Amino acid sequence: MSDRTFAVVGLFHNATDLMAAIPRVRAYRLGTVEAYTPYPIHGIEAALGLRRSPLGGMVMLAGILGCVTALFFQWWMSAVDYPLVVGGKALFSWQAFVPIMFEVTVLFATFTAGLGMLLLLNKLPFFGHPMLSSQAIASVTRDKFALAVEADNGTLDVEAAKTALRAAGASALEVLFVPAEEPISLQSQFRTGAGILLSCAVAGYVMYWAIKLFPVVPPMVHMEDQPRLDAQRASAFFKDGHGMQQPVEGTVARGQLPYLIKTPFEAGEKLVNPLPRSGPVLQQGRVVWNQHCGVCHGALGNGVPMLTAAYGAKPANLLVPPIRDYPDGKFYHTIMVGKNAMPSYAADLTEDERWAVIDYVRALQRAQNAKDEDFK
């Protein structure tokens, strides 16, 4: 305990007495008048003459900064660094960014509010407030209201302060001194912080090697790790060690006729469309077209689809010669083995679906190149 005075404190029995006393004590102009109350009292900031807290402005600035930061990051990630078309939207789609901008605005603002109040304005961590070691603190945290005249620039006229407080109705007057040294010095605070950081680092390092060297319990099980046989993987179940087995010699799986034709010309000559151009077949063809073909070739088959902007390849226009005049078999061959950038669709479509979609292509071609009798 040093001999420097920190404050003179007096107690009041209720908030009304305290509020009445504040202007009377302040009128003496002896030092900073500070109140300690068990709960917040409306209007006490104005009575004590506290300056306006700068926290609101700080929070506003941080919020705007968060909003702009989120906008910038999303623009940079989605439109500059890794441009990826999602759902056919523009790369810079501000509508999709707004929720994140809102979240980051709130994040920055709340962190600034919390940490700004505790660290910047309340100057925490601060363990050595003389009020904490006073007689009054026990009552103040329960049911009494304390008013303190605190020393400005280290000087306080103790007797005058006592007189002022007594005149304002305070009881149990008490003089508080500045502690000789802070109970928890800056050095020890630093040591504690460094110790916590070091323990974290050591614990992390130990855990890393413990899990790596003694894999008793896996730290987490991913969904992809399942007791399941993946394609193209080995398996001890079969004698030859292959997970995937060859078909039995001399057999053909249902719907999996081998395709032995080598060239489009051969296909055009040999293959005949077995399906009639009837209503149900065309309906089926339209479904297949819209699910598989129209995405690139366009709903009309004219090679002008919704999504080419993302790919750059130019899908074929099926409505103009020479493609228009290809025989059905040549279309079938293209579906089976692909052509240019188009991959094979053999695995995606059944035999019937392939021929039905070819019939539907014929209908699309006829729709854009109608003959006179079609108009009758």
Place this chain on the structure above:
Amino acid sequence: MNASRDASAGVFPIMAAVGALGVVASYFVAEPARFWANWLVWFIFVLTIGVGCLFIVALGHLVAARWSVPIRRAPERLSGLVLLALPMGLIALLSLPVLYPWTRPEAALKPAIAGKAPWLNVPFFSIRVLICFALWMLAYNIFTRGSLKQDKTRDPAFSLRARGFAPAFMFIFAFSITLVAFDWISSLEPEWYSDIFGVYLFAGTFLAGLAASALLVINLMERGRLPGVRNDHLYSLGGFMFAFTVFWSYIGFAQYMLLWYGNMPEEIFWYKQRIEGPWLNVILLLAVVHFFVPFFALVPKDRKNDPRSLRWIALLVLSAHFLDLYWLIVPVVGAKPPLSWPELSFALCFIGLGMLWVRRSMTMGADMPIGDPLLQEGLEFRS
């Protein structure tokens, strides 16, 4: 001061009369859809202020709020606008064949509309409108008339009765304001649907009620008729306005973003015709006056405390609510926002009528609910 007030008293009948002439003329000259769209906008505007004020009164009773008791007479008086909205709404029923596609015979050919026929038909629609009005008038009778009676009787039993009815009114309010949104506004385009639309209109309704109440409170405060009401009460009104400015924007944007993401033809057409062409200017203006300006204006504490600032903000919020309704309803009439003498006549007529109505209601009871036992506590409120 007195002279100028008397002069302004004479302005409103003249406004209403001149405007009414213009409204009648536009009925015969302007195309019917435009006339009825204007009528609908003003009907919903007057109605939402009235119902919004009923909600504010009920909210105070529901939570037994102290702070709002001294200023409660303002929303109580303004809730009388529901009575003005009743004839407007009954006349608006005539707009059904003009504005609402589901009343036309060809609606039966569109499966999306024909499927809604059990709900969207003229008799049932009219019944719903009448039920809503009956419920609002019931609430008006209980809350406002009861409170006026309490001025004379000083009977604390009314406060308990109102507190008992308030929870029921919350259900009535949620149900009826959603019906207003779905029936009167959303069914202008019956193929369109949005679950959140009722909440969107609720946000605007509450804001409109708050803004109108704030205007009335500030007006009375300046004339010294609310002794004891302080800026702390205005601060709470302003805080509410701030909160629901954000809420309105949140709901409005949530609805837009979901429909924009889905981009389904049966949903997005509603926004397409409201953000394309000249309507883009309207929605940009709406974003500015309904969110950006009120939001930043209401952030500082001084702005909510200060009657002069708050009055301008409240006026802006009220106008923004009108623009919101204009943007919701009028695009069904055409791709260009109409603004000419018919619109100005409607504005003159209904602002004049509404002000006359409010002036008349200013004579109802004392300026504060002097019979309410919580009044003293309310006056002691500090924010």
